[in-house]
Amino acid sequence: MRGISWQGLAVAFGALGLLTSLQTSDDDNPHARAPRGVSLVVTEGAYLRAPGADWFAERAKAEPGRFTHDATLAGGIGGWVDAKGEYWFVEMEEGEWVYNQWASPERLTAGRRDFVQFCSSCHGLEGDGYGRSAQHLRPTPRSFQQNKFKFTKVIADLPSDEALLAVIRRGLAGTPMLPWDLSDVQLLDIIQYIKSLSPEESGWRDVYSQVGDAIEVTEDPWVDIKERAIVRGREVYHGAASCHLCHPGYVTNEELRVIRKDPEGTTYRENLTYPALKDSEYEVLGRATKVMPPDFTWHQLRAGITTADLFQTIASGIKGTAMPQWKGALPDEDLWALAHYVEDLIVSYKDQRPERSAFMGGLRTSGDNR
Ligand code: HEC
Ligand code: HEC
Incomplete structure (x- = not known):
């Protein structure tokens, strides 16, 4: 026993005790x-x-x-x-x-x-x-x-x-x-x-x-006439609601002019078929960050992609970002039409590379779009 004091032994046992208690606690991971x-x-x-x-x-x-x-x-x-x-x-x-x-x-x-x-x-x-x-x-x-x-x-x-x-x-x-x-x-x-x-x-x-x-999911007035909903949605998207100010426009400048009944020669934002980066109120260490509105033919959506999900997202808007609340600003019928239109863009082009290239490429080579 020479060389090891009782005190030293106690310390050694103490450390062992600590070790076992750590290993056997609830939090052994x-x-x-x-x-x-x-x-x-x-x-x-x-x-x-x-x-x-x-x-x-x-x-x-x-x-x-x-x-x-x-x-x-x-x-x-x-x-x-x-x-x-x-x-x-x-x-x-x-x-x-x-x-x-x-x-x-x-x-x-x-x-x-x-x-x-x-x-x-x-x-x-x-x-x-x-x-x-x-x-x-x-x-x-x-x-x-x-x-x-x-x-x-x-x-x-x-x-x-x-x-x-x-x-x-x-x-x-x-x-x-x-x-x-x-x-x-x-x-x-x-x-x-x-x-x-x-x-x-x-x-x-x-x-x-x-x-x-x-927000409550109201009754979809377009269930049996989806094709008409998509036509109406496209019109509201590029017309009354101007979703293309932030999200991409899915039309040529010429088509946009017709939908909006603008005079010949009206010009629109540059890169109309790309999303426009927007300010938001979301901060990191006290500094506001910018957010990108999604391109429905390209990005994954975060709040769900069923017609009802899209209706709710569009109706409620996205707090703290440029995306407004549309409930009250547009009739429910148009909110549903927009939901059908956005859903159609997703189903027709998202992850459908050849179809998307043809569609967006067609828009980008015409007019003054890239
Ligand atoms: C003034 C700019 C602006 C306008 C106008 C706008 N949005 Fe948005 N939208 C945004 C932004 C910014 C986001 C993304 C917010 C984020 O990522 O934090 C967004 C997100 C969305 C999303 C949700 C995406 C998800 O991930 O689930 C949908 C759907 C959507 N917008 C549809 C529309 C429709 C339809 C219209 C027209 C009725 C519209 N937006 C008009 C800026 C706008
Ligand atoms: C790997 C990173 C990561 C982890 C781990 C994580 N989150 Fe998140 N979370 C995020 C990001 C990024 C966002 C913001 C996404 C955006 O704004 O599009 C987010 C957003 C959220 C939001 C806000 C949703 C909204 O509508 O604004 C909530 C709530 C949330 N997370 C809860 C949780 C909870 C609860 C957990 C743990 C069980 C968790 N997160 C774990 C990355 C993470």
């Missing part, structure tokens, strides 16, 4: 651990905005087992407690009903754990959109401190949990944002955590924010 110095524990819960009265009523009806009415909460005005001890309640704020949710520290901790594991490499450990892998990505990963979302198809200021869940499950085709197949429980915990990252008095922490579901 190194990727499941947060980087050194980053705490996974959220100590404070958060009051967050919830969707309005209809949503409350629907949830209470749909999940009677999950919600129990408890008039003692929130000064007796009303609320529901679910199995996890989360609660939703209504209160009066300057003469307006405000719908709230309380997310507990335990739930936010669960959400943060999975967020750090699955999302932070791009979205940043603190959700600022500037994770390690984000630095050169375009489009940039969303900052959850900005409270703006592009593809949730929601007209209200903020998307409901369901609208966010749909986007995260579908993923954003053509970007590094994958379709996530985690359980509903995991994703909803992550979503509560994301919402809690709203800076004070903004986003889900602003009493004046409105939270809404994806």
Whole structure:
């Protein structure tokens, strides 16, 4: 035993103990651990905005087992407690009903754990959109401190949990944002955590924010007359709606002049058959980034390509970008016609190389287009 003191042995056993405890902990996969110095524990819960009265009523009806009415909460005005001890309640704020949710520290901790594991490499450990892998990505990963979302198809200021869940499950085709197949429980915990990252008095922490579901899919008036919808869509696209100011025009200058009933000799933007790069409100480290409107014959769309998806995307527009909300600006009939037209461009030309070359090449060699 000479040379090894009892103290030394104790240290050696201590180190061994530490090693075994690391190896046998829940987090024996190194990727499941947060980087050194980053705490996974959220100590404070958060009051967050919830969707309005209809949503409350629907949830209470749909999940009677999950919600129990408890008039003692929130000064007796009303609320529901679910199995996890989360609660939703209504209160009066300057003469307006405000719908709230309380997310507990335990739930936010669960959400943060999975967020750090699955999302932070791009979205940043603190959700600022500037994770390690984000630095050169375009489009940039969303900052959850900005409270703006592009593809949730929601007209209200903020998307409901369901609208966010749909986007995260579908993923954003053509970007590094994958379709996530985690359980509903995991994703909803992550979503509560994301919402809690709203800076004070903004986003889900602003009493004046409105939270809404994806825009309603109205009845498609063109189901049996798609060919007519496509003709009408092409006309609205290049006419009343001027989609070609940002997205490519899919006509020659001459055809555009006829559709728009412009006088002979009218000229249009250069490179009419290419998309035009646009400013956006999405920031990286406080600086706004630009975004490219897609060419429907070339790019993958992120918000889905069924007629109904396209109707919803066009109707709701894309928040924080140049893409306007068209619901209300155009009649639903025309929104549906546009959806059919865009769908037809995708089906006829996207990934159909010879057809696309012939179509776009034809437009580009005529007139003053490249
Ligand atoms: C490999 C990088 C990467 C990872 C990992 C990642 N994302 Fe994303 N995410 C992105 C990018 C890039 C965008 C923005 C795409 C765009 O604007 O077109 C985005 C956008 C989003 C949006 C905004 C959608 C909208 O409508 O504006 C949400 C919400 C989101 N991600 C959630 C998540 C969640 C939750 C996880 C983890 C389960 C995750 N992301 C993991 C790259 C990533
Ligand atoms: C003032 C510019 C502008 C106009 C006008 C415009 N858009 Fe857009 N649009 C954009 C931008 C920018 C994006 C992409 C936003 C992004 O990537 O962040 C976009 C995205 C889209 C998308 C979604 C793409 C996806 O990935 O799912 C569709 C569909 C679309 N536009 C259709 C239309 C139609 C149809 C019209 C005319 C009714 C139109 N846009 C008019 C700028 C515009």
